[in-house]
Amino acid sequence: xxxxxxxxxxxxxxxxxxxxxxxxxxxxxxxxxxxxxxxxxxxxxxxxxxxxxxxxxxxxxxxxxxxxxxxxxxxxxxxxxxxxxxxxxxxxxxxxxxxxxxxxxxxxxxxxxxxxxxxxxxxxxxxxxxxxxxxxxxxxxxxxxxxxxxxxxxxxxxxxxxxxxxxxxxxxxxxxxxxxxxxxxxxxxxxxxxxxxxxxxxxxxxxxxxxxxxxxxxxxxxxxxxxxxxxxxxxxxxxxxxxxxxxxxxxxxxxxxxxxxxxxxxxxxxxxxxxxxxxxxxxxxxxxxxxxxxxxxxxxxxxxxxxxx
Numbered sequence: 271x272x273x274x275x276x277x278x279x280x281x282x283x284x285x286x287x288x289x290x291x292x293x294x295x296x297x298x299x300x301x302x303x304x305x306x307x308x309x310x311x312x313x314x315x316x317x318x319x320x321x322x323x324x325x326x327x328x329x330x331x332x333x334x335x336x337x338x339x340x341x342x343x344x345x346x347x348x349x350x351x352x353x354x355x356x357x358x359x360x361x362x363x364x365x366x367x368x369x370x371x372x373x374x375x376x377x378x379x380x381x382x383x384x385x386x387x388x389x390x391x392x393x394x395x396x397x398x399x400x401x402x403x404x405x406x407x408x409x410x411x412x413x414x415x416x417x418x419x420x421x422x423x424x425x426x427x428x429x430x431x432x433x434x435x436x437x438x439x440x441x442x443x444x445x446x447x448x449x450x451x452x453x454x455x456x457x458x459x460x461x462x463x464x465x466x467x468x469x470x471x472x473x474x475x476x477x478x479x480x481x482x483x484x485x486x487x488x489x490x491x492x493x494x495x496x497x498x499x500x501x502x503x504x505x506x507x508x509x510x511x512x513x514x515x516x517x518x519x520x521x522x523x524x525x526x527x528x529x530x531x532x533x534x535x536x537x538x539x540x541x542x543x544x545x546x547x548x549x550x551x552x553x554x555x556x557x558x559x560x561x562x563x564x565x566x567x568x569x570x571x572x573x574x575x576x577x578x579x
Contacts, residue, residue: 332415334408336575338566340517344391344497347416348568348576351401351409351438352384358528358540358571365538365546366531380528381573384434387521388418391497396425397451398514398521399570403437410438410450423451427495428458429523430508431466431475432542435570440478447481456482459501460490462510504556506549507542513556520560522569525553529572533557 334350357379360371374380386409389396395418401409410420429435439456440447458479466475479486489495491503497516504513507524514521526532527540536553543549560567566579 332412334412334574335416336577338519338577340519342391342498342517344389344516346516346519346521346568347388347390348574349386349388349401349409349412349416350383350574350576351386351407351412351434353406353408356382356384358382362540362542363528363531363538364541366535370535370538371531374530376530380530382527382529382571383574383576385568385570385572385576386438387568387576388413388416388423389497389499389516391516394425394497395423396427396497396499397423397454398427398568399429399435399523400426400438400450402434403440403450404442405433405437407438420451421453423454425496426451426454426456427499427501427514427521428456428462429513429521429570430462430511431458431479432508432524433474435523436475436478440481447477449481455485455487457487457489457495459510459512460488461505462508462512463488465509502556504552506545506547506552508544511552515565518563518565520556520565520567522556522560522567524570525556526569527571529569529578533578 335347337345337347339345357376359379360366360377363371363380384402384407386401387398389398401407413420426439439450441450442448456479463479466472469475489501491501491512493501495501495514500515502513502515504511504523504525511523511525513523513525524542527542528538532538532540532553536557537550539546539549559565564579566577568577572578
């Protein structure tokens, strides 16, 4: 099913050395047209949070997780992947004037996180992004606290291919990378995959997608993925950056790296946004859409507890 909300038509970047280059973290199979093509913030009120008795992830919340139950009975759990407090520094937002930034009264940085989200729908676990992995990621430990085994995750929906969103898909062994989610199909946008495969510094992206080559599924903007999750165009941060909608929940990926700043000033980019003009356009469009439809937003760099409205 194609959606035409607004003519539905790279996350924190981590810079380091990988093999010969610097990375930025931050066979198609047939599917139906209604699914996919293969290959300091304003938190949600406590009244919006409910435990889902059918889901271990909703029964065992921790300080680094929070679960919201949606109107269709499915649930989505925020999982903090970084360890401890995270503050994104002022110099990440070069577009912001000193006077604007100083008006936030956040001299030590803007509260943020590195996060993933776990959807429990129709008795199946779906992960939105996979976090930092070996670069300090805590997702697997929190999944364990929630009573969820990686083998229980059946699908992973990727907002984009920055390292802090995909490195948790793999573990490093003497033989190379191995799958963490052995039973999961990995969904990535066709536009995002094609763009990264043609970039110079893409060793990690190629390696990780290669590990999941037999389980890789490609989608287009406007496609409806399993469990009625809609893939929406939010390009700019990366060439194929995707926002996902599940009912009244909008998983916004890296639309904002500094919520306290960008929620009122969507014209301000982070330095990790690859196409600044498109990033601003997408941020304004998605924020307006969320407001118009009274949607809750879940974002990979929102401050704890990972949901805003």
